[in-house]
Amino acid sequence: MTLPPSWRSDTALLDALGAAVIGADLTGTIFYCNAVAEALYGYTQDQLRGSSVMDLLVPTGGLAAAQEIMRQVTAGQRWTGEFLVRTASGAEKLVQITDSPLYDAGEVVGVLGVAEDVTDLEAARAGILQLTTRLNRLAKVTAELAAAHDLEGVTETVVSHAADAVGANLASLSLLEDEHNVRLVGFRGDDRSLSTAYERYSVSNQTPSAEAIRTGKPVVVEGAAAIKERFPETYERVPEERTFIALPLVVGERPLGAMGLSFPGPRHVDDQELEFLSTLADATAQAIDRLQALADAADRSAKLSFLAGAAAELSSSLDYRSTLANVARLAVPTLADWCAVQVVEDGDLTTLAVAHVDPAKVVLAQELSERYPPDPTAQAGAHHVARTGVSELYPEVTDEMLVAGARDEEHLRLSRELQLRSGLVVPLIARQQVLGVLTLVSAESGHRYDQSDLAFAENLAHRAAVAIDNALLYSETREASLRLQRAVSPERLEELPGWELAGVYRPAGSTEVGGDFYDAVPLEDGRLAVFMGDVMGRGLLAAASMAVVRSALRAYIVIDPSPDAVMTKLDVMFRRYDIAQLVTLVYLVVDAQRDEIALVNAGHPPPLVVGPDGFVERLPLAESPPLGLEGFDRRTLRVPFRAGATLLAFTDGLVERRGEDIDAGLERLARRAGTLSGPDLSELLSGLVARMTDTEREDDVAAIAVRHVEPAT
Template identity: 50%
Template sequence: MTLVDGWPARSGLLDALDTAALLTDAEGRVVAANDLAQRLYGRSDVALAGRQLVPALFGEREQHQMETVLQRVLVGDAWRGLMQLRQADGATHRVELTCSPLRDGEEVYGVAVLLEDIGGQEDTALEAGRLRERLTRLARVTSELATAHTIDAVRQIVITHSADAVGATMAALSLRDPKDPGKLRLVGLTEGNPKDQERYATYPVTDENPAAEAVRTGERIVIVGERELAARYPDAADDRGERSVVCLPLHGATTTIGAIALVFPGIRILDTAELEFFDIFADSCAQAIERIEVQEVADRQSAKLTFLAEAAIELSSSLDYEATLAKVAQLVVPEFADWSTIDLVDDGVLRRLAVAHIDPAKVRLAQELAEKYPPDPDAPTGAWNVMRTGQSEFVPEVTDEVLEMLDLPDEQKQLVRDLQLRSAVTVPLIARGRVLGVMSWIAAESGRLYSEADLALAEDLAKRAAIAIDNAELHSQTLAAAIHLQRAVLPDSMPVVDGMDVASWYRPSGRTEVGGDFYDAIPLRDGRVALFVGDVMGRGVAAAANMAQMRAAVRAYAAADPRPAAVVGALDAMFGLFPTDQLVTLAYLLVDPTTDSLTFTNAGHPPPALLRADGTTEQLPIADGAPLGTVPQERTERSVTFCAGDTVVIFTDGLIERRDEDISTGQQRVLDALPGLAADDLSAALERFGEHLTDPSRNDDVATLAARRLR
């Protein structure tokens, strides 16, 4: 064995092999060769060790292919295949090479090469065995395609595993460009000439090269030798030496979706069975690609539906549309956009409502840029143009040509380049025929390029957002009207009554809609005082309007005849003349200081409570009548004593009702808390009383009215 000084002694194991073997360093220099390799491929007067492997053993036409093999092995890939080698006697022999990387941990520091001469053995059982082995390896690789879940996994199987299995020095995978089916794009290529990556990054299906022809014709292309390659495809011929090429069309369900190219060193005559296996491999590859693409479409559609569902939840979760839209903008990033902005029109000015980016620094930058470069209202493109026309703008790819067409300062154009803005959609927010603002999605550092499907998704989201904005605005206007109406009819303060202290406490619900609780105290000319608390069921403008009508009606009937039965009976008659679906309850009391009496009628309302001057408490009888106008009935009155120091409290059901609790428990809670009203300041005491008893988890208004006899 010949050995270069400095290489480990274990290189001596090469002599134990029954086939020619040698080792090279990372530069392709032979550093060790066993005696059989030296005898077959060296010269008697010159040792193989120390010489460059490629020029020493290969003719000029095979050298480039062998250099390609060594490059692959030195990056960690093993390779096995057939090549023509020059033996010591000058004759050229067909040899099966097995090249494996020599490693020290992760580092590849050389190549181990086994050389088995098979010249003249093509028809022997040995050659048949080698063919079976290659086909077995290819079948194993084909089975890997069934478990591939990404195009990248298919690419790896094609350019690495299949090339290794069949002994190709190069493999390439080209697929039709989904945006331009008349072009092919190079999806994968084994390590090799960088010019190939550039030359075939994208190329027309009409191009004169084997892969393009395989796609055009749908037929397998086989080229044996450099001479045939140059004759059939002059543009594809070069000085890379002797090689054979096989291009396999990828047959999809309706069209040829791409091609696999395999390059073999030297003159390679492929067996019919091997070519048929190649076809099976290509068909399996096409099926895997179409399966993955269908799954990717389904996954994208599912992601979009999930996104729209999440956005719908956000948009319906609150009537604070500014906070809600900010959350929606954040939902878009980074799944569908690198930048997401929402601008609304406010007094003729586009106001930036929300901006989202995965990097908080970029969010601040976007806000600064919006202030530095406000959109031009007269610009023919951009946010204001979308506002004016109500039509979306779609920029599939932001190229230099597109930038030059935009009426932007050079500084702003450069900023677009610096931020790597790649694609953009701007869609209008339209509700009831009115453009409320615009939403923009921008793809940048992700490299994403938007499609028509992305535009449709953005438009769908914009419609939902616009409806949410419009509903919020309408609700705000309705709420403002209801609040104004409620404030107009509820007393700002209680009247001053001679010999009596009167106080009220009202707490609106936690909801944003107003309720129908109403109350008042009416001093009469004869010294009596009418007190009432009512509840119009429902919420919003309708409840507030009915509450206003009811309060006005009670005051009018009390002015005519303040007796409880007369007032409540008149209200029943009014409901009979003017039927309504609105349910109204009312507790009406009449205090007469001259007789120390409290007379009352209850129309379906929670019973008032009394705190006596001696500290005892009692509840007035439970409602002895139905809610107003619900059934024909004769209203009756009841009376109790009401002397100096006594206090009466009237309230709505919001004070005593709690979930999963009997109403009597709440009424008892009122009686237990009544002694707290004995404080000198009845107004402050009533507020503490209400805050203590009200359930904060309930969304219901609470109205309370208290009156204390001073003498």
């Protein structure tokens, strides 16, 4: 075993201690010792490492006590006291020892013992007692820093325990917020006005801590005269005889902040003490860096998790108003204390959602917005971002900013109640068009937004903008498709004497419009032309092709409704205009006088004829391919069709199912279609389609039923 990773940065401090230090694992095997331990126990470091504490250093009479101490410390409790140890010469020596649990990742993994020779101490105790106590406390502070789980723990250790260890009556811990600003995160002292004055300050300030951060070097100022000369602002606040020490917190070449210590009266700080303090500052910096890395990792994880949730929400519906409102609620409190989403409508910003964990605050914000509506011409804020498409970042919302933006005292009061601390406003841009604005605000949490937060918010805003754009495109496409569908598809079939007609169309797909089409056209001689077609694909292109074919059909029917003539003209049209899409079509002419149907089937599912008694006959399969394929003859087929019989034509969406041959679907339809022999053909056809349609399949379904009935006399 070696020192845990979190302790390795402190090896220099342990090596430099004037006390003997031994580290042992849970079995009592020594894995670390410093040079003082060699001198105290008389063994070389090689002899000590790998040996058992109990076997090597504990006299026989002290084994029981040593084992009890070991159990106590490995259970997480520190032990301090005098203990008789055995040296290499065999002599026994009384030592003052402190055994502390050694932690790694929150678990006890060993014991760290700091010992001093009581015999030698007695002679020099008076002179070195203070230094020894301080060093022991520094060792304790270092251990606490290594075990700290959060910044509050580090802060408490530095401003309380570390200050006690060196005898300081004022202590502070300051961290960089950005390259220009510093925030006081911890303070200990009687004069609380100092913590208020330096709650936030600039790196350029003339104070010991600011200079330590700028230079990366310790700053030591002894006595009132020196303080007044070098740091007059500090002297004005503390016009006393005292000594200031500011130690930079640096990891590598990256400054994190500064640790400040102050002692009453002049105090000479020698090189050895400054080295110890610098080692303590290094341990503090390492602890802070470790915690910041953990916090950054947790923040990245939370943001990635949020993005995943937001992406799922944005893709869950084409109703962008509700999805964006849900995203705003998801953002609180993960990303912000406040989140607002606004969209551009008719040239102005419309608020879709304002979210905060406290509903009362939302009401307050709405009241503020209603009583003091934002200025659309303002040179900052949501309207400005909507006009320019440029994000705005406010790392700190100061009271001066609130005063400058307030229209009256009541406006200022309400603004202050919101406790705004930091904010950012980003545009929702898709295809180079600003569709709205996303605003994130920090309040109670005190979080300060930076460039990384802005980049993340812009990523989120882009996703939201794409969702809005997709929804708008969907709405436009859907509306255009529905207009086209209404223009070319009969909302209801015409009522014709001697005929009972029924039609059903159930669209599928993102635009709710496909290439299925049908119609029934009465001819001048009393016959009825019926067609059912299916353009491969769906959407606007399929609907447009469907419109072309349907219009051509109706035109050709007027000229010559015979199946041969109509289909020949359609084939010519496909060749002449190079229509790329394939179209299946069954075209039928029903002749009530001759009780027959003449039809040509171009690659379409075969229609059914349902007799008055419910007997179902499936017409022959198509003998020619879909329109758009050349080199095939179209042959007219004639089949009987008696009065009272019902013709059913349909598209493949009615019979096809995943993993099933279409013949199985045709057989299933034939078994169920007998119900069409009953009265109320429209209701019967709707019921049949509902029973036959596969809800898991995304395909359009169209069906037309035609029944020859005797005219009422």
